[in-house]
Amino acid sequence: MNIDKRALREMAEKATKGPWEMEQENIWFTDEDGYTKHLAYVEQGDDVDDKQDHYNTAYIAAANPATMLALLDENIQLQREKDAIEAVALALRDDMRQAREQLEEAEHRMAEQSAIVAAAEKLVRCKGRYHSELNYRALAKLFGVVTPDLPPLEHENVHYADAAEVEITALRQRIAELEARKVNLSKLNVGEVMHMSGFSRDYAEGWCAGNDNAIHEIRTAGVKVKGE
Numbered sequence: 463m464n465i466d467k468r469a470l471r472e473m474a475e476k477a478t479k480g481p482w483e484m485e486q487e488n489i490w491f492t493d494e495d496g497y498t499k500h501l502a503y504v505e506q507g508d509d510v511d512d513k514q515d516h517y518n519t520a521y522i523a524a525a526n527p528a529t530m531l532a533l534l535d536e537n538i539q540l541q542r543e544k545d546a547i548e549a550v551a552l553a554l555r556d557d558m559r560q561a562r563e564q565l566e567e568a569e570h571r572m573a574e575q576s577a578i579v580a581a582a583e584k585l586v587r588c589k590g591r592y593h594s595e596l597n598y599r600a601l602a603k604l605f606g607v608v609t610p611d612l613p614p615l616e617h618e619n620v621h622y623a624d625a626a627e628v629e630i631t632a633l634r635q636r637i638a639e640l641e642a643r644k645v646n647l648s649k650l651n652v653g654e655v656m657h658m659s660g661f662s663r664d665y666a667e668g669w670c671a672g673n674d675n676a677i678h679e680i681r682t683a684g685v686k687v688k689g690e
Contacts, residue, residue, distance in 0.1 A: 463532040467660035470524050477521035478514060533660050544669065547676045555682060558637065565633040 650673065655666035 463528065465529060465532055465536075465660065467533075467657060470529070470660060471656075473517070473521040473524050476517040478518055536660070537665075540669065544672050544676070548672065551676045561633055561637045565637065568633060 650670065652663060652666045652670055655669050656663060
């Protein structure tokens with residue numbers, strides 16, 4: 463349903479502010495042409511003319527059930543979109559945090575491995591005096607020391623340091639991919655939201671605050687925002 467929200471707002475602004483109440487008795491009647499008419503009244507003071515009555519009638523006709531239901535549906539859809547945006551922002555932030563934590567862990571393990579290798583090099587390299595080739599291989603495997611002076615065994619596992627380097631490279635690539643992502647999110651002002659939704663300034667200010675929070679979460683996660 464296509465609703466002229468600007469026209470509806472103008473009618474509401476011209477109509478008497480109220481309070482409005484429904485007539486509890488004789489709330490409807492059928493005129494001589496067969497039309498059923500419902501009665502309502504509004505507290506509008508003593509200084510009321512036909513022009514103001516016309517504004518009130520125009521507003522009541524415009525704010526019919528179909529129009530109000532359509533506006534409520536739009537409001538629900540806007541809220542769902544805002545919730546979805548916030549969920550995406552939180553998910554991106556969690557992905558970035560997890561990837562960075564994994565990278566830190568991998569780099570820490572890499573540093574520990576380097577220290578172990580450095581400490582073990584002297585022990586392993588004395589194999590000519592103290593160790594057989596079997597013991598040499600066992601020590602080298604235990605400490606992750608490369609043994610280029612020995613022929614490789616069939617189906618020998620990838621060196622631990624190489625595997626850690628591969629893991630670090632993959633994590634860095636994952637972080638780069640996350641940071642390169644862009645979320646398409648328009649930054650609307652209060653007036654634009656009021657025009658789109660047809661609702662009050664308080665509602666529009668609340669929507670804009672939630673939208674700004676989503677943009678902040680996305681930026682905090684290191685993701686670029688399009689449409690600003």
